[in-house]
Amino acid sequence: xxxxxxxxxxxxxxxxxxQRLQExxxxxxxxxxxxxxxxxxxxxxxxxxxxxACDLAPVIQVNYEFxxxxxxxx
Numbered sequence: 001x002x003x004x005x006x007x008x009x010x011x012x013x014x015x016x017x018x019q020r021l022q023e024x025x026x027x028x029x030x031x032x033x034x035x036x037x038x039x040x041x042x043x044x045x046x047x048x049x050x051x052x053a054c055d056l057a058p059v060i061q062v063n064y065e066f067x068x069x070x071x072x073x074x
Contacts, residue, residue: 002048002061009051013071014058020072021045 056068
């Protein structure tokens with residue numbers, strides 16, 4: 001799972017989405033650019049520099065499928 005945390009996505013909630021996913025997955029908050037894998041090994045979370053969908057920010061990608069206009073609750 002990738003979360004765009006580039007400037008626009010971050011400003012529109014990408015950072016908050018990433019933090020919520022860290023909490024849900026129980027990962028510890030490694031430095032930017034580092035992948036974090038859940039304890040069961042099923043989900044890897046990573047910061048994405050840009051997912052090239054700025055007009056639909058914030059964006060996440062799961063198994064190469066884009067989900068745009070996301071927020072923490074979604």
